[in-house]
Amino acid sequence: MNTADxxxxxxxxxxxxxxxxxxxxxxxxxxxxxxxERRSVFEVFTRRLPNGRRYGVVAGTxxxxxxxxxxxFDAGVLxxxxxxxxxxxxxxxxxxxxxxSGDIWGYPEGEVYFxxxxxxxxxxxxxxxxxxxxxxxxxxxxxxxIAAAASRMASAAGDRPLIEMGARRxxxxxxxxxxxxxxxxxxxxxxxxxxxxxxxxxxxxxxxHAFTLLHDSERDAFRAQVESMGRGxxxxxxxxxxxxxxxxxxxxxGPELGAVRIDSGDLLLxxxxxxxxxxxxxxxxxxxxxxxxxxxxxxASLAAxxxxxxxxxxxxxxxxxxxxxxxxxxxxxxxESADPKAPLRPVAKKSSGGKTSIGGRKWAARxxxxxxxxxxxxxxxxxxxxxxxxxxxxxxxxxxxxxVGREPLDAARDRHLAARAGLPLSATQLSRGEPVIPTxxxxxxxxxx
Amino acid sequence: MNTADxxxxxxxxxxxxxxxxxxxxxxxxxxxxxxxERRSVFEVFTRRLPNGRRYGVVAGTxxxxxxxxxxxFDAGVLxxxxxxxxxxxxxxxxxxxxxxSGDIWGYPEGEVYFxxxxxxxxxxxxxxxxxxxxxxxxxxxxxxxIAAAASRMASAAGDRPLIEMGARRxxxxxxxxxxxxxxxxxxxxxxxxxxxxxxxxxxxxxxxHAFTLLHDSERDAFRAQVESMGRGxxxxxxxxxxxxxxxxxxxxxGPELGAVRIDSGDLLLxxxxxxxxxxxxxxxxxxxxxxxxxxxxxxASLAAxxxxxxxxxxxxxxxxxxxxxxxxxxxxxxxESADPKAPLRPVAKKSSGGKTSIGGRKWAARxxxxxxxxxxxxxxxxxxxxxxxxxxxxxxxxxxxxxVGREPLDAARDRHLAARAGLPLSATQLSRGEPVIPTxxxxxxxxxx
Numbered sequence: 001m002n003t004a005d006x007x008x009x010x011x012x013x014x015x016x017x018x019x020x021x022x023x024x025x026x027x028x029x030x031x032x033x034x035x036x037e038r039r040s041v042f043e044v045f046t047r048r049l050p051n052g053r054r055y056g057v058v059a060g061t062x063x064x065x066x067x068x069x070x071x072x073f074d075a076g077v078l079x080x081x082x083x084x085x086x087x088x089x090x091x092x093x094x095x096x097x098x099x100x101s102g103d104i105w106g107y108p109e110g111e112v113y114f115x116x117x118x119x120x121x122x123x124x125x126x127x128x129x130x131x132x133x134x135x136x137x138x139x140x141x142x143x144x145x146i147a148a149a150a151s152r153m154a155s156a157a158g159d160r161p162l163i164e165m166g167a168r169r170x171x172x173x174x175x176x177x178x179x180x181x182x183x184x185x186x187x188x189x190x191x192x193x194x195x196x197x198x199x200x201x202x203x204x205x206x207x208x209h210a211f212t213l214l215h216d217s218e219r220d221a222f223r224a225q226v227e228s229m230g231r232g233x234x235x236x237x238x239x240x241x242x243x244x245x246x247x248x249x250x251x252x253x254g255p256e257l258g259a260v261r262i263d264s265g266d267l268l269l270x271x272x273x274x275x276x277x278x279x280x281x282x283x284x285x286x287x288x289x290x291x292x293x294x295x296x297x298x299x300a301s302l303a304a305x306x307x308x309x310x311x312x313x314x315x316x317x318x319x320x321x322x323x324x325x326x327x328x329x330x331x332x333x334x335x336e337s338a339d340p341k342a343p344l345r346p347v348a349k350k351s352s353g354g355k356t357s358i359g360g361r362k363w364a365a366r367x368x369x370x371x372x373x374x375x376x377x378x379x380x381x382x383x384x385x386x387x388x389x390x391x392x393x394x395x396x397x398x399x400x401x402x403x404v405g406r407e408p409l410d411a412a413r414d415r416h417l418a419a420r421a422g423l424p425l426s427a428t429q430l431s432r433g434e435p436v437i438p439t440x441x442x443x444x445x446x447x448x449x
Numbered sequence: 450m451n452t453a454d455x456x457x458x459x460x461x462x463x464x465x466x467x468x469x470x471x472x473x474x475x476x477x478x479x480x481x482x483x484x485x486e487r488r489s490v491f492e493v494f495t496r497r498l499p500n501g502r503r504y505g506v507v508a509g510t511x512x513x514x515x516x517x518x519x520x521x522f523d524a525g526v527l528x529x530x531x532x533x534x535x536x537x538x539x540x541x542x543x544x545x546x547x548x549x550s551g552d553i554w555g556y557p558e559g560e561v562y563f564x565x566x567x568x569x570x571x572x573x574x575x576x577x578x579x580x581x582x583x584x585x586x587x588x589x590x591x592x593x594x595i596a597a598a599a600s601r602m603a604s605a606a607g608d609r610p611l612i613e614m615g616a617r618r619x620x621x622x623x624x625x626x627x628x629x630x631x632x633x634x635x636x637x638x639x640x641x642x643x644x645x646x647x648x649x650x651x652x653x654x655x656x657x658h659a660f661t662l663l664h665d666s667e668r669d670a671f672r673a674q675v676e677s678m679g680r681g682x683x684x685x686x687x688x689x690x691x692x693x694x695x696x697x698x699x700x701x702x703g704p705e706l707g708a709v710r711i712d713s714g715d716l717l718l719x720x721x722x723x724x725x726x727x728x729x730x731x732x733x734x735x736x737x738x739x740x741x742x743x744x745x746x747x748x749a750s751l752a753a754x755x756x757x758x759x760x761x762x763x764x765x766x767x768x769x770x771x772x773x774x775x776x777x778x779x780x781x782x783x784x785e786s787a788d789p790k791a792p793l794r795p796v797a798k799k800s801s802g803g804k805t806s807i808g809g810r811k812w813a814a815r816x817x818x819x820x821x822x823x824x825x826x827x828x829x830x831x832x833x834x835x836x837x838x839x840x841x842x843x844x845x846x847x848x849x850x851x852x853v854g855r856e857p858l859d860a861a862r863d864r865h866l867a868a869r870a871g872l873p874l875s876a877t878q879l880s881r882g883e884p885v886i887p888t889x890x891x892x893x894x895x896x897x898x
Contacts, residue, residue, distance in 0.1 A: 003748070017643040018621040020653030024642070024676060029656070033673035035663055039460075042659070067621070068860070092681075111579050126663050133657075137617035139625055161778055165469070168586035169773045172467040174620035192583075194466040197529050205470030207478070208582075210491070210780035213796040214484055214575050224482035229474060240799050314773060323767045324618045324789070331659035343579075347662040350689050 014077055015067040016098070020131075021086060027127050028091040036127035037338040038095075041361045044120035044140060044329050046089045046113075049270060050148070050322035052432025055423060056120055057416060058179040059149050060107035060143030065403045067101050067135045100128050104398035107364075108405070110147075110184050110416035111393065112423065114377040118362040119327065121394060125338060133329040141327050142174065145179040145319035149296070150185025152320065155313060155428040156300040156381040161188035161309045163204055164195075166290060166317030172367075175305040184412045189312075199409055212239040222252040232258035233291055236275070238265065250281040259308065266306050267292060275306035295320050296430055332371035333361045339404065343406055346381065356390075365391040366397070366437075374423050380442040462768050463517045467584040470535060476576050477540040485543075485576035490810045493555075493569035493589060493778050495562075499597070499771035499883025504872060506600050506865060507568055508590030508630040512557035514852045516584045518755055519803040522547050544815040549577050551696065553847035557811075557854070558844065559596075559865035563826040566775065567811040570843060575780075576788060581819035582778040586829070590776050591623060592630040595701040596743070599634025600869060601769065602761060604877040609757045610637035612653055613644075614740060615766030626768045633861045640760075648858055655710070661688040681707035683738055686712065686723070693724055699730040708736035708757065716741060719755050724755035744769050745879055756878040782810045795830065807890065814840040815871075815886075823872050829891040 030036035044307035049056055071080075073095040075286050081087055081095070087199055102124020120136065122129045128332030153162055164182040166213055167175035172194075179187075179195030189202040196203035207225055215221035230254045237260045238247035249257055260278070263272050267290045290302065291311030313437050315321075331351075335342035360381035368374040378388060397405030418429060427436040479485035498505055522530075522544040529534055530544070544563055545780050551573020569585065571578045602611055613631040616624035621643075628636075628644030638651040645652035656674055662672035680702045686694035686709045709727070712718050716739045727735045737836055739751065740760030748759055764770075779798075786789035795808030809830035814837035818824040827837060846854030869876060876885040 015621075016644050018616065018624070019642050020616060020640040021642055021645075021652045022656055023652055023654075026656050028658045029660065029674045029677035030663060032677045033669070035673065038663060041456065077646075081642075083768065084652065086642070086652065125465070126659075130659060134617045135621055137623040140622070141618055142620040151531075156746075167467065167469060168583045168778075169590055169775075170587060171591040171620060171623035171626055172464070172584055172587040173622040174591070175467070177620055178760075191468055191469040191471065193468050193530075193535070196467050196470075196533065197526075203470045203533065205474055206471075207471055207475050208579075210575075210579060210582075211478065212796070213780045214487060214489065214783055214786075215482070220482070224477045224484065228478035238798075258735075260529065266622065267724065314775070318772045323772045324763060326763070327872045331662045334663055336665075347663070349658045353520075361617045365732075395646075398632065436586045 011168035014072055014074055015070045015135055016073050016077055018067070018084035018138060019131060020134045023131050024081065024087045024091065024132055026130055027094070028087045030126055031091055031094060032223070032240055037336055039335040039340065039342060039344065040124065040126040040129050041330055041333040041344060042122045042133070042309070043118045043128050043332045043362060044327050044330055045118055046325060046327045048115050049435055053322070054149065054427045054429065054433055054436040055420070056113040056144060057093055057147035057185055057327065058109055058111045058113055058140070058144055059184045060106045060139040060177070061106060061397065061408065062406065062412070063139045063143065063177065064120070064136055065397060066314065066405060068104070069403055071098070071100060071132065072134065080295060084435050094127070096206060098128070098131070098305070099401060100124065100132065101397070101401035102128055103400065105394040106397050107393050108395050108415060109407070110412035110419065112416075112419045113290040114435045114437060116358070116379050116383045116441070117377055118379060118394065119365050121361065125192070126334065132275045133149070137329050141325045143177055144325040144327070145323055146178045146181035146416070147185040147416070148325070149316055149322070150182040151437050152295055152296040152430060153299055153316065154186025154426070155420065156430065157310055158301070159305065160307065162186065163188065163311040164190040164192070164312035164316055167192040167309045170317040171312045172398065175317060178343060179348065184314055184410060184416055186416065206234045207236050209236065209239045213238065218245055218254060219248050222249055226253045231256040234261050236261045236263065238263050240272065242270060245275060246277050250278070250286070255281065255283040255286070257283055257286045259289050261289045261291060263291050267307070268302060271302065271305045271307050281440050283406070287423065292370070300430055309446070320354060330357050364393045366393060367391065372422070374437050377436050377439045378442055382443040385442070396445065410418055421439050450588065457541040459852065463521055463523055464584055465522050465526055466520045467516070467587060468580060469583045470583055472580050473530070473536045475537065475542065477536045477541070477578055479575055480540055480543060486574045488750035488784040488787055488791060489573065489575040489578050490782040490793060491571045491578050491582070491778055492567045492781045492811060493776050494565055494567055495583060495774060495776045497564050497775065498884055499593070501884040502597065502771070502871070503876045503878065503882055505593060505774065506596040506634055507556045507558055507562055507589070507593055508633045508844065508861070509588040509626070509794070510555060511855065511858065511861070512588045512592065512626065513569070513585055514846060514855060516588060517549050517581060517847060518852055520547070520549060520581065520584065535756055536831065547580070548850060549573065549581065549847070551849035552845070552849065555844040555846050556842050557844050557864060558856070559868065560595055561860035562732055563867045563884045563886060563888050565807070565828050565890070566826055567828060567843065569811050574804070575783065576610045586778050592626055593774040593776070594772055595627045595630035595766065596634040596783070596865070597629040598765055598769035598771070599636055600767065600865065601745040601879060602748055603635025604869065605745045605752070605879065606759055607752065611635065612637065612758065612760040613639040613641070613765055614760045615762040616641040618763045619766040629858065631765055632858060633737070635863055635865065636863070647739070655683045656685050658685065658688045661685065667694055668697050668701060671698055675702045677833070680705040683708040683710050685710045685712065685887060687712050691723065692726060695726050696730070699727070699732050699735070704730065704732040704735070706732055706735045706857045708738050710738045710740060712740050717757070718752060720751065720754040720756050736831070749879055779806050781808050782808070788824055812897060813842045815842060816840065821871070823886050825886050826888045827891055831892040832889070869898070
């Protein structure tokens with residue numbers, strides 16, 4: 001079976017190929033050396049937030065679970081690896097039976113994170129864990145970058161709904177994942193039908209300038225739209241002259257007109273004028289939707305303007321300047337054998353160059369102050385201090401290869417709202433600054449746990 | 450049938466859903482108004498290059514052809530649209546027979562472009578063309594952004610090969626398209642197995658820090674790798690101490706060692722030291738591969754360093770600061786009916802706000818100076834001037850719904866090299882500047898062609 005049958009513009013038979021070549025060559029060498037089955041712990045974390053951001057948002061966890069579950073090497077994939085001589089027959093034989101049988105714990109989707117937060121922890125044999133590096137990072141790096149931008153936009157928008165409209169500005173399947181991540185971050189709906197289909201996110205949309213230009217007059221176009229979609233529709237009023245279009249729109253649809261959309265110009269100015277005009281025409285309940293290269297700063301600048309909803313495209317799907325979350329997947333501990341009782345030894349790269357990491361299997365907890373507001377992200381190895389025991393952040397996602405952490409997308413969305421609300425108020429400042437809470441490392445003991 | 454069966458982390462049944470909601474509502478309204486069948490011309494172009502870039506690179510055209518060919522509304526998609534009440538029954542009935550039957554012309558893949566270049570021209574009924582907006586833009590905006598970054602990196606790298614290693618930094622399927630676009634832009638290979646599988650791009654890779662950390666010593670790790678992959682392999686030498694690792698590497702593999710990889714630190718400095726050390730150890734032919742957040746500027750800064758190849762990740766897949774190409778898809782002309790002889794009337798948005806466009810069905814040609822170097826991108830409506838007739842840029846891609854423009858990926862790669870070589874020398878300056886040739890509009894006659 002092949003994705004070509006489905007008319008997808010991609011043709012990839014399994015998540016197992018969302019993998020870097022070196023993962024398979026490492027596997028082959030480790031199998032030959034007898035080290036492949038050593039019990040290992042890999043962790044996903046980031047060394048820094050994007051420049052000036054106050055918090056990160058975990059997104060993509062649900063997609064990671066799907067990808068891990070479907071990570072299998074079928075005959076087509078094995079044939080490709082054999083033909084290209086990427087690995088030897090012994091490795092192909094091993095791969096043919098691949099099924100992740102280890103454990104995954106992680107920050108639940110929608111949770112916030114900080115530098116050093118162990119966002120995902122993958123445990124099993126070196127062989128089974130090392131293969132998951134690329135697909136896990138692809139998903140978490142992309143989706144978390146989008147969710148972080150979405151969250152900033154959503155807090156800037158306050159109670160006004162945000163529509164995700166960026167499909168045309170990113171890869172067609174990134175777009176679907178971006179809609180999902182935006183929803184987790186607080187967006188209300190999407191223009192992307194594939195995201196509606198796949199994730200049940202509400203979809204919205206009415207018309208583009210092309211629709212007005214197709215007709216002999218703007219009035220004809222508005223009439224055609226209202227006849228098809230009813231008076232509650234949203235009419236696009238900036239194809240020719242905004243004031244004339246607003247007048248025509250209310251003439252055609254009456255004061256029951258649902259909304260007008262403005263897609264160009266100085267939105268602050270135009271929104272005020274359009275609101276005045278609508279009110280003067282008696283269309284007091286007609287809403288104003290603005291769309292035009294908005295980002296969180298533009299949204300914030302419109303806070304006092306008579307705007308009812310925002311459509312956001314480019315800046316959302318490109319992470320508002322930070323299209324990837326710079327998470328890494330690192331071996332942090334391993335045993336000398338496959339024996340579950342063999343002690344785990346912390347390991348870490350030590351060379352200079354700023355890419356060091358902290359070895360050891362980690363837990364994480366968020367410490368609160370007396371008012372219940374987060375005051376530190378505490379990351380440690382060894383036992384969890386008693387006072388933090390009920391503030392731990394990692395939850396069980398995969399147990400012995402079985403997915404146990406699935407949840408509805410709305411749970412992640414709700415969690416994000418709650419997590420952001422639990423941060424100090426300065427979390428939602430848009431200006432550049434430090435992470436809103438520090439990361440503290442505790443109880444780092446080498447060689448034991 | 451469903452992509453879930455394939456273990457893809459996405460589940461989208463057809464390219465027809467890579468579509469914004471409003472395209473279907475416009476279709477419904479136009480069907481009802483009797484305007485849906487009006488003969489129409491849409492064009493893809495960009496109003497500007499990313500800040501300071503000298504040229505753009507067309508990429509994704511081959512993927513657009515696949516997407517158009519597979520744009521069908523099957524029972525699953527129609528059921529979704531019905532259940533969500535996105536369009537009415539008459540529209541669903543129309544969609545069930547959808548098959549693009551028009552014509553598409555465009556810049557061939559790998560060609561360079563400038564502001565206003567009509568990169569793609571889609572002609573047919575309004576109904577059949579309007580539906581393709583989102584999927585066409587998604588593909589061209591993403592792929593062209595990556596190819597433009599790749600092209601700058603490739604020209605900075607000169608004869609040294611570039612390896613695309615960014616899969617982990619972007620959506621797992623963007624990554625596949627990014628590898629493809631990077632190859633068009635001049636990269637030699639990729640780490641992404643899915644890209645190797647789908648597009649037959651050479652894949653490469655050997656080992657990560659985790660492999661060294663898995664073993665009891667760096668020597669053990671190197672020995673395991675050499676035993677598995679031979680002396681021609683690439684050993685990663687910056688897990689602990691680079692100088693010690695290089696010594697160990699040559700001891701283990703001998704002077705026949707294929708290459709060493711450096712992934713951190715001041716690459717300029719480290720590369721010089723490693724080269725001296727390798728030469729002192731007699732490993733004169735051992736190559737040096739560097740990888741560590743490289744972009745075109747870092748690559749250029751290493752031009753005089755003893756580096757043999759570059760691996761590029763984040764900055765490639767994020768378009769080196771410009772992850773999307775800002776192309777738009779605009780109705781530029783339409784007739785009053787479906788009659789192929791009915792005259793096309795140029796149309797364009799006229800409102801203020803900087804988003805105006807130029808109406809009319811366009812041709813484009815690249816004018817050369819006496820030395821055969823490009824001196825202007827000439828875009829026009831109406832007849833093509835005789836002196837530009839053999840310099841026209843648009844080629845036929847789809848004819849009456851049949852794909853006629855397919856070509857091997859290497860053709861696009863070769864074309865890009867030739868197209869870039871035909872630009873003035875300042876094209877490959879990395880510093881910010883204006884587009885390297887101006888776009889001239891000629892013969893703009895309103896209301897006729």
